[in-house]
Amino acid sequence: MTQVGMGTDTSHDHMLSSEYSSLLALEFGRDPVVDDEAAFDIHPPPVAKDKSALPSRPPVVTIMGHVDHGKTTLLDTLRSASVAKGEAGGITQHIGAFSVPVKGEVGRSITFLDTPGHAAFSAMRARGAGVTDIVVLVVAADDGVMPQTREVIDLVKKDGDNVSLVVAINKVDKPGADAEKVEQALLAEGVQLETFGGDVPCVHVSGLTGRGLDRLVETISLVAEMQDLRAEKQGPVHGYVLESKVQKGLGPVATVLLLRGSLTPGSHLICGHTQAKVRLLTSPSGQQIKLVQPGEAVVVSGWKELPGAGDEVLSGTEAEVKKALVNRIRKAEIEATLQDVDAINITRREERERREEELQAKRDRRGQPQRVEAEKSDVDEIKELRVLVKGDVSGSVEAVAGAIQGIGNHLAKVKIIATGVGEVTESDVMRAKAAEGMIIAFSVKAPKAIESLAAGQEVPILSSSVIYRLMDSVKNEVIKLLPVTI
Ligand code: GDP
Secondary structure, three states: OOOOOOOOOOOOOOOOOOOHHHHHHHHHHOOOOOOOOOHHHHOOOOOOHHHHHEEOOOOOEEEEEEEOEEEEHHHHHHHHHHOOOOOOOOOOOOOOEEEEEEOOOOOOEEEEEHHHHHHHHHHHHHHHOOOEEEEEEEEEEEOOHHHHHHHHHHHHHHHOOOOOEEEEEEEOOOOOOOOHHHHHHHOOOOOOOOHHHHOEEEEEOOOOOOOHHHHHHHHHHHHHHHHHOOOOOOOOOOEEEEEEEEOOOOEEEEEEEEEEEOOOOEEEEEEOOOOOOOOOOOOOOOOOOEOOOOEEEEEEEEOOOOOOOOEEEEEEEEEHHHHHHHHHHHHHHHHHHHHHHHHHHHHHHHHHHHHHHHHHHHHHOOOOOHHHHHHHHHHHOOOOEEEEEEEOOOHHHHHHHHHHHEEEEEOOEEEEEEEEEEOOOHHHHHHHHOOEEEEEEOOOOOOOOHHHHHHHHHOOOEOOOOOHHHHHHHHHHHHOOOOOOO
16 A cells, blocks of 8 residues: 555555545545535435346336326226235225236236325426336227326326336227227327337226226236336335325324335334334235335334325434434424525625626626626636535535535635535645635534644634524625625
């Protein structure tokens, strides 16, 4: 190993702390970026590169289509098929999803999402999470292609790499139903139905009478087989909340769609700003289960507070979940304060922009050549307030950095040179010194020795635990950099 002359034992392999590696990088004239975020929050486990070795999982299917085309009826009929005859209760509770066995294929099933209004579906999509493998587009044979039919077609087209389409022409039992006409209309919309040599299967069904539903299930199963859906059954949990409610005797419960990992009673989960030590896992048919498979939905009890529909569910050790939760809550608190600060900022920014426009108008009046010169000098003379941000948790560091980043204009602005969690350290001071910048310490201290080091090196340390005071101080520092104008 290279002799770096920093008084470190280099005779054997060991882990370097972020602080030490920063110092090392500086020693070699490099610009270190310390990212502590990963250590403070729980993230989804990485997706396996080679999926072929993973176990198969059931497809997750969403039924979509125009209002009154029969989605609810179809789901109800399918749901009743999900309960084996003679099973306790004989009815399935409505929990946001249910599982239908594929006839003649032992162990194979399909998970249908039946979240009202697809609220969770939209929320998950908004977060960029594609949980649906197959969309069943329901089109009523007596009504044809309607606005929401087109919306679904567009949605699937956009997400074509991850989602397959199956068309179900519904209400074929109705007199006057014309399935062929609907097929033609779908073709005109660019849906390449198999009937016309394309690859989108189309099944004629009646949600009311149950006609064609076996074929629909079979077709979905075939499409899923081609998708070759596989997921890690072991390891950390990654899933999404479909629905949640407070249930008598159980407290907050949430239907979780498991995408990957092993979810068992006793698992420690984090979801948004709440956590759970899983007490009970209940299947859609009301049975208590010990293990959930990826691609299945389950009711989870044991939450401290009610999780939100569409929120991501992850697992970790008890300590990891606790730490991540503190971090998320802290971040949210700061962001809430910042929203108030933002409102003030907008007013000030508008004022500044108005002043700048006035100045520009003055320059324009003086004539073109001077204006070019003025613009050139603006570019040349842009001043930077270089700032190193330290904070108590990564959430606060991120929020503070994000907030002060926007301070300034085309003449002087803030530049974040580094961020980190914890007390101000020697390497922070050296880093700020090298960049001729300053340090912001949010809710963290600088030990006495570091304070005197900073004073000696002429590195200002701005410390506060009140976000808007900090913002004001930074603004003042930026204003000091502004050239004196008329
Ligand atoms: P959604 O708005 O898409 O969920 O549609 P619904 O399932 O609420 O159905 C709207 C209406 O169409 C209801 O009056 C249903 O009874 C009726 N309907 C649904 N499916 C069928 C079907 O296959 N055949 C007939 N004849 N009527 C149906």
